Amino acid sequence: MKQINSIQNPFIKNLFKLQEKARERKNQGLFLIEGKREIELALKGNYEITSLLFLANKINENFLANFPAAELIEISQEIYHKLAYRSSTEGIIAIAKTKSLALSEITIPKNSLILVAEGIEKPGNIGAILRTADAANIDAVLIADAKSDLYNPNIIRSSVGCIFTNQIAVGTSEEIIAFLKENNIQIFAATLQNSNEYYKESYIKSSAIVVGTEDTGLTEIWRTNATQNINIPMQGQIDSINVSVAAAIILFEAKRQRNFN
Secondary structure, eight states, rough: OOOOOOOHHHHHOOOOOOOOOHHHHHHHEEEEESSHHHHHHHHTTTTEEEEEEEOOOOHHHHHHHOOSSSEEEEEEHHHHHHHOOOSSOOOOOEEEEOOOOOGGGGGOOTTTTTEEEEEEOHHHHHHHHHHHHHHHTOOOEEESOOOOOTTTTHHEEEEEEEESSSSSSEEEHHHHHHHHHHTTOEEEEETTTTTEEEEGOOSSSSSSEEETTTTOOHHHHHHHHSEEEEOOOSSOSHHHHHHHHHHHHHHHHHHHHHOOO
């Protein structure tokens, strides 16, 4: 078991790069996971943990003894607090290998229910979308025209580990539309233009619910390729709601229909 106390250690300095730069995560194929629950979910999601960094006064020895990591490293408080994102400390950070997020890697079951999120930029919104997808227990989340690296620490944190519980793929809008059509999945685009109220549609057959940014909505390619455009009727003074809330409303309507079918 290693012990590292200096923030000037080359190994630790490289972790700062992984924490801060999407380019480094992509080039090295590695990313950081903070927190026991998130790490346990990553293991359940078949992510490979290469190293586990921990504070000796925070982690139970039995946990370490049974942990399937290639390397266990005790670190100092100073290192931990520079790497950790949370104010509440659990004293544990894992280094994991990234996975391919290609469309070809996901499995689409019969009568699948899929969420597509186009052009979502804020990590907090992406994290919330992944939590919604997990809560609805849908079959996949497809990120179209991604604006953020999916292994961004803020996405992992805001998703509370649901990045590891969902099937996720990333592609261009054109690639994802082609994928959905090839798999005979009907497309429901959440947009105000030429749309019908979401609860009037049937999602019993294989369906993809497509949501866009709160500011600009979905781009034209989704509106024109949709099986049906849908909207959530607004009853207040504004004409939009948070993207994760919109996704939840429609997904749980689809689940309701399927449960009573």
